[in-house]
Amino acid sequence: MRELERSRREFVGADQGWSEAGVNSATTPQVSIPLARPILGEAEEQAVIEVLRSGVLSLGPRLAAFEQAFAEQVHAPLASAVSSGTAGLHLALRAVGLEQGDEVVTSPFSFVASANAVLYEGARPVFADIDPITLNLDPQAAAAAVTERTRALLPVHIFGYPADMPAFEGLAQRQQLAIVEDACEALGATHADGTPVGGRGHPAVFGFYANKQLTTGEGGMIALADPLLKERIDSERNQGRAPDMGWLDHDRLGFNYRLSDIACALGLVQLERLPGMLSDRAAVASLYRQALAGIEGLELPCSDRGGDVRGWFVFVVQLPRGVDRDGVVHRLAASSIQSKPYLPAIHLMSFYRERFGHREGQFPVCEDVAARSLALPFFPSMTEGEVARVAAVLSDAL
Numbered sequence: 040m041r042e043l044e045r046s047r048r049e050f051v052g053a054d055q056g057w058s059e060a061g062v063n064s065a066t067t068p069q070v071s072i073p074l075a076r077p078i079l080g081e082a083e084e085q086a087v088i089e090v091l092r093s094g095v096l097s098l099g100p101r102l103a104a105f106e107q108a109f110a111e112q113v114h115a116p117l118a119s120a121v122s123s124g125t126a127g128l129h130l131a132l133r134a135v136g137l138e139q140g141d142e143v144v145t146s147p148f149s150f151v152a153s154a155n156a157v158l159y160e161g162a163r164p165v166f167a168d169i170d171p172i173t174l175n176l177d178p179q180a181a182a183a184a185v186t187e188r189t190r191a192l193l194p195v196h197i198f199g200y201p202a203d204m205p206a207f208e209g210l211a212q213r214q215q216l217a218i219v220e221d222a223c224e225a226l227g228a229t230h231a232d233g234t235p236v237g238g239r240g241h242p243a244v245f246g247f248y249a250n251k252q253l254t255t256g257e258g259g260m261i262a263l264a265d266p267l268l269k270e271r272i273d274s275e276r277n278q279g280r281a282p283d284m285g286w287l288d289h290d291r292l293g294f295n296y297r298l299s300d301i302a303c304a305l306g307l308v309q310l311e312r313l314p315g316m317l318s319d320r321a322a323v324a325s326l327y328r329q330a331l332a333g334i335e336g337l338e339l340p341c342s343d344r345g346g347d348v349r350g351w352f353v354f355v356v357q358l359p360r361g362v363d364r365d366g367v368v369h370r371l372a373a374s375s376i377q378s379k380p381y382l383p384a385i386h387l388m389s390f391y392r393e394r395f396g397h398r399e400g401q402f403p404v405c406e407d408v409a410a411r412s413l414a415l416p417f418f419p420s421m422t423e424g425e426v427a428r429v430a431a432v433l434s435d436a437l
């Protein structure tokens with residue numbers, strides 16, 4: 040049976056309308072269905088209280104414990120905790136040697152952070168189109184985008200569906216490129232060969248914002264295999280301090296990307312909850328599939344194929360072509376159901392257009408998907424009745 044009853048009882052988290060958290064919940068708190076809602080209970084409260092009472096709020100014992108437990112979860116030899124997924128992408132790209140003027144081939148159909156992290160280092164995100172089924176970076180398009188300036192590949196496991204890593208690993212080997220994986224949406228996903236996403240050896244970055252599969256409020260983790268890379272990341276997240284140096288000695292440029300012990304304590308409890316939360320998410324996805332099956336022209340997230348297994352993060356549908364998406368969002372909102380166009384194409388965002396001269400038509404698959412995709416409410420404690428309500432209003436709106 041699903042963990043639903045327990046989840047409901049333990050739920051203390053507020054609705055998560057993602058970055059616009061709780062926008063609708065103030066007006067109709069009882070019946071609104073949020074986009075996301077974390078599972079937080081007494082165990083989390085207790086863990087946080089213990090850290091507070093210990094007086095060691097950062098760089099304490101929970102940091103290494105959370106890193107080790109997380110590494111085991113994704114079958115990675117090592118892991119480094121950081122203050123966000125974005126910070127993790129930044130440090131992972133630095134660790135693989137990204138320098139000013141380099142190019143990184145990546146997906147335009149992602150959360151903007153994956154491309155922004157490349158810009159932090161004065162490097163250039165070079166986009167390539169996506170696969171129309173999995174919505175992940177298309178390996179052939181990526182290969183065609185490689186130039187002599189390309190330093191790394193940055194595939195994104197979008198919506199928790201595993202990117203085609205064997206293909207990217209082949210490309211990286213042929214062209215001598217580094218790989219950093221944006222696994223911020225993919226905790227719990229598995230590749231066809233049985234490797235969990237994050238366990239293939241190259242740095243893979245996870246995020247722990249409150250809508251993700253596991254949350255520490257804010258936070259992130261880099262799973263990796265190379266101890267030298269971990270040493271650099273651990274130093275750079277902590278102001279460039281070497282582990283054996285005094286507090287005010289710094290032998291390289293660093294940042295403050297530390298994850299507090301309060302957050303690590305939350306993460307440890309959430310890891311224990313993870314199997315239940317993941318299977319609840321998968322169960323809600325099945326309910327959606329059944330409830331939405333009859334709506335003509337509506338495209339659902341692709342089923343697992345070829346042995347790859349999705350780690351469910353969001354439930355994003357693609358509306359039939361020609362449908363007024365904003366109108367659908369408003370219809371859902373009128374029934375207190377949150378939804379969100381997700382994701383917009385990065386290359387068409389004004390900042391990227393102006394900086395790089397991007398224009399419509401460059402990545403047609405991405406643009407078509409981005410114009411039609413809509414994230415529906417999706418969280419582990421979502422009930423069959425709530426799914427049915429979303430489906431009914433959506434069906435009506437279409």
Ligand SMILES: *Cc1c(COP(=O)(O)O)cnc(C)c1O
Nearest residue numbers: 123124125150152223224246248
């Ligand atoms: C959430 C997310 C990030 C960034 O994570 P933060 O913890 O919010 O910085 C990066 N990439 C993708 C694809 C994400 O979904």
